Amino acid sequence: MENMDMVNRVMSTEQKEFYKEYGFVQVDNILTKDEIAELTSYIEEAMSEQGSRSQKTSTPDMSYYRVLNQKVNVWRDHAGIARYTAHPLLAKVALELAEASGIRLFHDQALWKMPQDSKETPWHQDFPYWPMNDEIGSEGVNRTKTVSVWIPLDDVDETNGCMMFVPGSQKIGKLQGIDLVNPQNIFDEAKGTAIDTTKPVQVPLRKGSCTFHNGLTFHYAHANKTDKPRRVLAIIYMPDGTTYNGKAHIITDPLNLKQDEKLQGGMFPLLARR
Template structure:
């Protein structure tokens, strides 16, 4: 059964998952993809990662230290048309809308992510939101595992409730920082992180302010994932430099919208 068919039979997340997300700033959702969809997404991810030409958007610098943290392609739907099926999938976006408890969510950008086998570095503790050019909080990511993940090949870790701490200063993801140092002086300093081991085709959602980390990949196989960033309709553009908004002529302080940021899910909430 396709994701679209499944949309008509039940909601993509349960009320318990919504409340868990609201309280903790993240939630794991198992089997968000069917086996057929997982196979297709793996295939097109491998195709995309094998491309190495000047037409690619945000082509990675393979000599950089960052490449050892993440080998990624940003806004991959613009380089590989079949990605649009997943980039803008209504069921994934509807899950985001329900978790955010909002009327509508827009697409900000997405990226295919690989931690290379035996050669990767951990992704340091950080928040996503400080680097996004969006004024209001409430933006979030879905992180879809295309391979089984655990602490040996780059699974994610989250600090429960850390999204309520507020926005911290961004830092270089290639620089190691312990959670104790990153969270120092906040209410999250002594909280224990949660390791999200998952089967391929499952996912996590996390708030842009939630503290998170990804282990290095110490196995002989690549760890593949797809991340999509959503934000609440009406959130304003703050003018911050960002690789996705290079060349924007969008008024600072006005809602971030336009053809590159479509509404993907809309349903007025009961008031």
């Protein structure tokens, strides 16, 4: 009951049904102004640190830096950020949307779009990049229950890098991962499906609001054309019991995991359960 009471304060039954049908949902005012201010100060500290436990995936001399100035597992650098990465309300919303018995952290990431010289994040799915075994449904298609929350620390719109989603795109299953620097057209793989003619939805947000999306939902972020960074904390959740597919990955490589081993323990803590 406590789980449902917390979730019902911020998300309606209609929003839950919207997520189930379309693979994403906007949730307004999930964090307070004070929480956003505190999280912003923490993440600014963590992004400026060198030699940390997080993994920095781009530097200013790399092409990917124009797409994203990114750090993964930022929670490992800063106890304050860890409080938000393990935030009980965010985790319980993810638990409800995933319709899982338990939800674990896969990782978090700070996602900066740097000012002026930025590129869009091309259309892609998240799940193909993650080293998780597929969750095959009865019709033979991946039906992953992985959920990401995307929390802007600045107001976002099309001028500084807000997101767009293709409603219902999670239903066509897993496609190939897209090269985010020299992207292929993901819609070429979707030809002949209902997604081929589905209009994308743009989602501007006020800071304190967020979106949740399924790991297979097509999404995109505009370039940042302003003179300030666009700052986001993203948190990726996976159902309890998710297993490793054995493929090399920045998160799992140092852990010496065996194929089909459960992703659990201190690096993948259980954040919410029924």
